[in-house]
Amino acid sequence: MKKLKLKRFAVIGIYGAILLTALGGTFLVSQSFSRATDEEETVDYVDDSIIQNDVPVVQTEELKVLKPYSDTSVTIEKYFYDYQGDQTQQEKSIVYHENTYIQNSGMDFKAENIFDVVSILPGTVLDVRDDELMGKTIEIKHEDGTYISVYQSLSEVSVKKGDTVTQGQVIGKSGENTIDKEMGNHLHFELYQDGVIVDPAKHFDQVVTKKAE
Numbered sequence: 001m002k003k004l005k006l007k008r009f010a011v012i013g014i015y016g017a018i019l020l021t022a023l024g025g026t027f028l029v030s031q032s033f034s035r036a037t038d039e040e041e042t043v044d045y046v047d048d049s050i051i052q053n054d055v056p057v058v059q060t061e062e063l064k065v066l067k068p069y070s071d072t073s074v075t076i077e078k079y080f081y082d083y084q085g086d087q088t089q090q091e092k093s094i095v096y097h098e099n100t101y102i103q104n105s106g107m108d109f110k111a112e113n114i115f116d117v118v119s120i121l122p123g124t125v126l127d128v129r130d131d132e133l134m135g136k137t138i139e140i141k142h143e144d145g146t147y148i149s150v151y152q153s154l155s156e157v158s159v160k161k162g163d164t165v166t167q168g169q170v171i172g173k174s175g176e177n178t179i180d181k182e183m184g185n186h187l188h189f190e191l192y193q194d195g196v197i198v199d200p201a202k203h204f205d206q207v208v209t210k211k212a213e
Contacts, residue, residue, distance in 0.1 A: 097180070
């Protein structure tokens with residue numbers, strides 16, 4: 001069988017075509033890579049500035065528990081009955097009514113003249129009623145979720161059930177009640193923490209935390 005021989009110019013043309021094809025392929029690959037790189041460089045990435053600028057959903061505020069009055073002439077007439085207290089203190093914590101000695105479940109504050117009664121913390125009025133023995137009564141649930149305060153033997157009431165009150169707001173005035181009538185003008189105050197009655201004196205001026213508006 002006869003071998004075919006390509007002329008020299010034909011061989012050169014073939015090699016030239018191969019070289020051009022190779023160069024063209026290299027160019028196309030480099031262009032694709034360049035476009036991909038440019039696209040990557042234009043991507044915006046999320047940095048930590050979003051997290052740093054977040055505002056807390058719930059803010060808190062610290063408050064000190066007030067005494068239920070602001071008049072400096074008010075004094076303590078009877079203390080909370082503490083089962084673990086000394087005998088002298090316990091004797092000052094007994095209420096005598098209809099030939100019966102009763103352990104005092106709160107504190108009694110007395111003054112010669114009628115004085116303003118204030119809310120010890122911000123809160124919502126749970127109840128306002130006229131009790132046969134304890135006189136006009138106000139119950140307030142406080143925003144920290146821990147305390148309920150009770151104000152009794154009032155002569156006047158200036159809030160109603162469902163009202164929102166601020167700390168230190170005047171809610172009524174001192175007066176008298178039936179069970180402690182000989183005490184005259186005073187305020188009987190009780191404090192509950194997590195549903196348990198406690199000694200108010202141990203909680204006045206204590207710091208509590210509430211949700212800020």
